[in-house]
Amino acid sequence: MRVLIDDVKAFVYLYGRVPKATLVEVLNQVAERSMDERDLEKSVAVAELKNYGIKIVDSVYVSESFLSLNYSEEELQEKERQPYYIPSKSELENYEFPQYVEPTPASSDLYFFLLPRYLRRKKAWKITKGIQHYCRSSKGIDHLPSLFQRKKLKITHEEYPEFKSLIENVINQSRMYELNGHTPLELDWGIKLTLSENC
Template structure:
């Protein structure tokens, strides 16, 4: 219903195009009968454990609420501003820049391991590993070698004065050629 109301159906169908469908095992599929169900990936569990240990001192309820909110943002409307607002709304105060980086890394890992409708149920990480990564060539062991013949040395040229010969090779003074160019009139 919300897709039709927002007139995004064409855009979402284009995003889904040519992607294979994720087919879960029957046991997993039956869990999706519950509207609020989502798969708790290892990335989700790592974020959950980090939040529980570092921010909520073992409070499972608060940890679950924040982690599920972050999961929802990753699944439905990933935006770093929303992630930041969500963390702030839950009263999280970071101890250091390092801790901010750790949390953001865990959130990014979660976002890459969330099943998305536009990916036909696959996670971004699954699509990358199955369809993009095999097509990538590894970097060479040695850096790219540039031979002397491939390198063009750009030597800064001397500024041409008005009374100097023109650099075009005509032998005329630069000021004469420039003066002729400036007096050109294009009839149209």
């Protein structure tokens, strides 16, 4: 049987921020539990959550990585209007780890595009995962050019259209904080990327 705190961690890492009432609802739905908010409070200690980079702010469970993005009140309200993605039990286990990003066809395509540019497969894979991690939020997407510079990624003028298209595909297949774990494609949001050729 899964431990409750593992499910709490997984949902908070997936959503970035989730009200307590919603968290109880999705926990009950996925694990076929029957608990209320008080049961959750009694079962999962605040101190234990802090060890995993999770805080409770005004009855809302928030990951530290989400807090660091400094969303405005308006952005948070827009997030709350989005439906919540409910993973299967087996899929939920993956999200227990804050750095987890779901493998997608788009991330695989990007990896094979990057592979010839690096001597080691591991480096190409790490950069692919790094790009995916940035794509978990629109604010992270804004910082992709700085990631490319740090990783000394060189894209020629001829390669640029393909590269831009690959990044857009990764974005549109990424589970995003703003969309409560949904991908832009799942909610019919096509995100287009503004990216300089001098990335």
